[in-house]
Amino acid sequence: MxxxxxxxxxxxxxxxxxxxxxxxxxxxxxxxxxxxxxxxxxxxxxxxxxxxxxxxxxxxxxxxxxxxxxxxxxxxxxxxxxxxxxNDKVWIETLQSIVENSSYGQLPERGEEIMIEYSSPNTNKPLHLGHLRNNFLGYSVAEIYKANGYKVHKVQIINDRGIHICKSMAAWTLYGEGETPESSGIKGDHLVGKYYVEFDKAYKAQVKALVEKGMTQDQAEKEAPMMKLAADMLRKWEQKDSDIVELWKMMNGWVYKGFDETYKLMGVEFDKLYYESDTYLLGKAEVLKGLEKGVFFKKDDGSVWVDLTVDGLDQKVLLRSDGTSVYMTQDIGTAILRFSDFPKIVGQIYTVGNEQEYHFKVLFLILNKLGYEWARRCYHLSYGMVDLPTGKMKSREGTVVDADDLIAEMIEEAEKQTRALGKIEDMNGEEARDLFKMIGLGALKFFLLKVDPKKRMLFDPNESIQLQGFTGPFIQYTHARIRAIIRKAESIGVFQSKSNFNEIASLEPAEREVIKSLSMFENKLREAARDYSPAVIANFAYELAKEYNQFYQTIPIFNEADQNKLRLRIALSKSVADVINRSMGLLGIHVPEKM
RNA sequence: GGUCCGAUAGCUCAACUGGAUAGAGCAACAGCCUUCUAAGCUGUAGGUUCGGGGUUCGAGUCCCUGUCGGAUCACCA
CATH class of the missing domain: 3.30.1360.70 (Arginyl tRNA synthetase N-terminal domain)
Structure with a gap:
């Protein structure tokens, strides 16, 4: 009920x-x-x-x-x-219906499909902390939408072409001496990232030298040989020069292999990948169609623009005077391509940082002007930047927190703290390793997801590896504790007869509070989907675990002589474990049987 | 300069979209393990919700204004 x-x-x-x-x-x-x-x-x-x-x-x-x-x-x-x-009967009936509902927390099918894009990295350097927030958010919102009865398609667009990858290619050609992931033992994305840094170093030195010889800064930046080489490679790539395309394929291949490893570790996946090299030329035809229809206009130099001043924005270029596409053109094309690939989707969710809010506002307006009904159902899931205690992350200043390093540290720390507690002596090596991974990643994901996505957040490494209080491991621990109770209940045969709570007249306050929390789950699911906010689920899971711990602490379950009441407490415990499992699952976090 | 976000306990975050005496965690202090896992529980202390006006039965929440942060406003992506 x-x-x-x-x-x-x-x-x-x-x-x-x-x-x-x-x-x-x-x-x-x-x-x-x-x-x-x-x-x-x-x-x-x-x-x-x-x-x-x-x-x-x-x-x-x-x-x-x-x-x-x-x-x-x-x-x-x-x-x-x-x-x-x-009256307590109502709460008891509520619990009964939760216990009997094997799909509690899965709302009915809506018959609607939706697409969510997340991750979408550049292929010139490894993933960092910002990508972690992006990936965890995107994955979680996808799961939340599934739980709300949508069919969800997870996609990303990989920015595999452009000047950034050419920079890595240029530096590798000059200084690489044939180095490969195999020869160096360096993970592919990190190796390519290493040459991106090499490029920047050499480039800066060249610019500095040119300026000292009397060139202006602007001129020097254009004339530096490094930049000319990268630009030349980009030009050749666009002309499909076979040597350059081979090099590009090889280095991107290294990066993909590296990314795959990281995604696997993170526990995220995609249903379909889009590559910018396939889509960057799309959209031009759409823009030209729009021009014919009078949605866009042409300036004297031949460039094509959209006028958004009536919408309170500026004019925006869509085709350069030489007829080539810009970023916006490509995004128009990609959006339309996706709707033809997945004709049943009713909308798209783009998980992209808030520095691109303006871009998406413009994109959706344009799609709307082109007459696409689904434009109304496109949403920019805009999230705030992740700051460090030392300030902003800047790749040039080397203050970027690398995703692989961070995950490894979290797992290491989880191991250290778990071993110190000495509760896992009976686990074998593999079980223990799985547990450390579960706890380390659980702590990290929960830390990044518990904050409202819209808000910028501070990542304090010391705080993120904490395992007490408002953290993932606290909730995982609560789950493990309940599982121990369930095992004991099974061993003494409490589950042998079907639970029926009709004969119970009243509840302890602590029991009532837990049922109350449990009963909020589906409302929280709807709220989380409406607000595109895993934080709603994180907060709910924490409240539930806290409520249960109070119950656990005040009521010794197995001391109860009344078999009906004992069964109710076990059933209540099991429901909490199930709902924790399910809600943490929505955050991409696994929960252990023991810890 | 225009536009858009944000500012809540020492720190990190909540506050059901306008409702009661603004809540958690961390850090500090004081308690609770012979019992189902103490990664837990209980208590103490901590606030002019950035300042100033307004709207109403009622404002952290809405409006105006000021201060301080951040983002954005390329024939870049």
Whole structure:
């Protein structure tokens, strides 16, 4: 049963009967901890209907509900707030229905498909902390949408061409001496990244030398031989020069192999990959069509523009005067391509940092102007930058936190702290390694996902490896503890008869609180999807675990002589473990049987 | 300069979209292991929600204004 909707319709009926009015937008909120009750009706807005004081209104409503709504046991009114105490039978029935619902936390199929893009790295350097936030967010939002009944397609666009990769290619050609991942033992993406740094070093030295010889900064930046070489490679690549294309393929191949390893470690995956080298020429035809339709306009020099001044934005170039595409053109083409690849999707979610907010605003406006109905359902999942205690991450200053290094450190730290507690002596080597990985990654993912995606966040390495308090491992630990209880319950045969809680008359407060938390899960799922926010799930999972730990601490489960009550406690525990497992799964975090 | 975000306990974050005395974790202090895992639980202390106006029964939340951060405004991606 759904308590909220039952209660809402009772309240609606009460208003109807008492005040002879049709209202359905009254405010029903959770009761504050300090007052008795679970649901609170805010009475101020109702005073217009009742023409009585808020207190009086609350009292009348409360009395009516106790008499007519079967589920309200008693009430109290504090100021204008009507606090409702539901009878324990309702909570017991709620638990019963959660226990019996094997797909609790999976909302019904909507028959809609949606696409989500995330990761989308450049191929000239390895992934870093910013990519971790991006990937974890994208993966998690995809899972949240699945749980909301959507069919989800996860994609990324790999920025595999352009001047950035040519820089790495240029430096490798000059200084590489044939070095490969195999010959050096360096992971492919890191090796290519190494030459990207080499390029930058050599380039800067050349610019400096030219400026000292009297060139202006601008001129020097264009004239430096390193840059000319990279630009030349880009030109040759576009002309499909076979030597350059071979080199490009080889180095990108190294990077992909490296990325694959990192993605595997991170536990993210994709249903389809788009490559910029395939899509960068798309969109031009669309722009020309739009030009014919009069959606865009042409300037005297031949360049094509969109005028967004009526939308409060500027004019934006879509085709250069030489007829070539820009980034925006390509994104228009890619969006349309994706809708023809997946004709059933109703929209797209782009997981991209907030520095590109303007870009996506423009992109969606343009798609809309081109007449694509689905443009309304395109959403930029914009997230804030990750800062370090030392300030911003800057690749040039070497303050970037490398994804592979960070994950390795987290796992190492998890191992150190786990071993120190001495609880895993009976595990074999492989089990232990899996556990360290689960805990290390759980800590990292939870740390990055518990914060509202929109907000920029601070990554403090010391805090992220903490395993106590509002952390992933705290929740994993709660799960492991419950699993120990379930194992014990199984060994003494508690599950042998089917659970039926009808004969239980009342609950302990701690039990009631846990059921209350459990019952919020599906609402949280909807909220998380609506807000594109895994943080909603992270907060929920934490609240649930905390609530359960209080129960665990105050009530010794197996001391209970009444078999029905014992079964209820075991069933309650199992439901918590299941919901923790499921909600952590939505964050891409695994939970252990023991830790 | 225009536009858009943000500012909440010493630190990191919440606050059900306008509701009650603004909540957690970390750090500090004081307690709880012969019991189902102490990666836990209980308590103490910590606040002019950046400043100033306004809107109303009620504002951390909405409006105006100022201060301080950040992003963005390329025939770059």
């Amino acid at each position: 759904n308590i909220d909707s039952v209660l809402r319709s009772s309240i609606q009926k009460a208003i109807q009967d008492l005040f002879n009015q049709q209202v359905d937008n009254f405010q029903l909120q959770p009761t504050n901890q300090e007052f008795e009750g679970s649901h609170t009706l805010v009475c101020f807005p109702l005073t217009k209907l009742s023409r009585k004081s808020p207190e009086e209104t609350g009292k009348i409503m409360g009395e009516y509900l106790v008499q007519h709504a079967g589920i309200v046991e008693r009430f109290n009114v504090v100021k204008g707030f009507l606090n409702l105490v539901l």
